[in-house]
Amino acid sequence: MSLKAEVIEKVSALLAAAFGLIAALAWNGAIQELFAQIFGDQSSLVAMFVYAIVVTIIAVIAVILIGRAAGKAKAEDEAAGRR
Incomplete structure (x- = not known):
């Protein structure tokens, strides 16, 4: 991958994160x-902990689902590249 492509990839990732x-x-x-x-x-402290736990659970589930989708897409790309 060229330097230009790497820079564009990293900048796009940073913008998406922002x-x-x-x-x-x-x-x-x-x-x-x-x-x-x-x-x-x-x-209350209890309400704040409930909020933090709920948000954390949702975030973990989202990250797992996104990771699986990314892995599947990568595997499909690699399989298509071998053909």
Whole structure:
């Protein structure tokens, strides 16, 4: 892979991560407001832990699914390249 292609690949990955962070921050605010309405205005320690656990579980599941999809796509590309 050429240097130009590597730079473009890395920059695109960084931009995707940046947009992901922006989306995550937007969802964070929305979910915190939802938890505030469910548990009341006073954010208790229990509510904060429930929020953190739920978000972590969702993130882990998403990462696993994305990793599987990426692995499958890579295997398909490699199989197509061998033909």
